[in-house]
Amino acid sequence: MPVILKLLTAALFTCLSLAAYGEKLRIVTEPWAPYVYDEQGVMHGLDYEATVIVFQRLGVEVQWQFLPWKRCLAMLEQGQADGALDIFHSHDRDALLLYPSEPLSEVEFVLFYANARPHLARRLDDLQGLSVGTSPGYLYGAPFSDSTLFKREPAPSHEANFGKLLLGRIDLVITDRRVGQHVIKAMGLEGMVSQAPIVISRQQQYLAVRRGAGMDLLAQRFAAELKRFKQEPAYAILSEKYGAIPDITASGHTVEQQESSAQ
Structure with missing residues (x-):
């Protein structure tokens, strides 16, 4: 056969x-x-x-x-x-x-910060001493997950993470670029939250x-x-x-999405 x-x-x-x-x-x-x-x-x-x-x-x-x-x-x-x-x-x-x-x-994990407390991280070393909101069970890649430079604080939902960000309880939130933009729009946070330059991982x-x-x-x-x-x-x-939503940056300008590459 x-x-x-x-x-x-x-x-x-x-x-x-x-x-x-x-x-x-x-x-x-x-x-x-x-x-x-x-x-x-x-x-x-x-x-x-x-x-x-x-x-x-x-x-x-x-x-x-x-x-x-x-x-x-x-x-x-x-x-x-x-x-x-x-x-x-x-x-x-x-x-x-x-x-x-x-x-x-394919997702692209990036970091978001509150405009009132900007953190323009360009590499992992820039996160030293900061706290980053995460989601339990998610895989962000070994360099991020194994780093001892910063604290990782889990929250039960993406909305909860962004809420903690606005309250100043954490310094940054890590999530997929499109997911983050969707949450920002759904919560009415345009102009209040921006994306940092660093790309943590693509998966x-x-x-x-x-x-x-x-x-x-x-x-x-x-x-x-x-x-x-x-x-x-x-x-x-x-x-x-369900296409990507333009990135929100501190200056209010749109930045191009970096070319994807599978890990």
């Missing part, structure tokens, strides 16, 4: 086995606008909508659940979830998770699934269909819908 036919047959059996037991693929994620978020009870986002379309084409039904990211990781480890949306690849998770070869998107986001019977083949089929969808006009329209 040709290899491609074997893959198609195995993926079909995986889908049929889920349907036979009346089960849906249980996917967990944390609100991460504009990649995935809930708006008045309706889920939206670039990566969410792309994933929905891909699974529809594969004939796989999905049950979605929004949780704090640390809880998402715990549910994966405990077998209470089948996969996670918008997760970074970590070799520490390879024994537990399968990552499709095609990423959903690709995936739809990862727990290892199990048929899951490796499902991951391969997901990657192939996602890659195919990305080449269609429908994906270009979706990407434009």
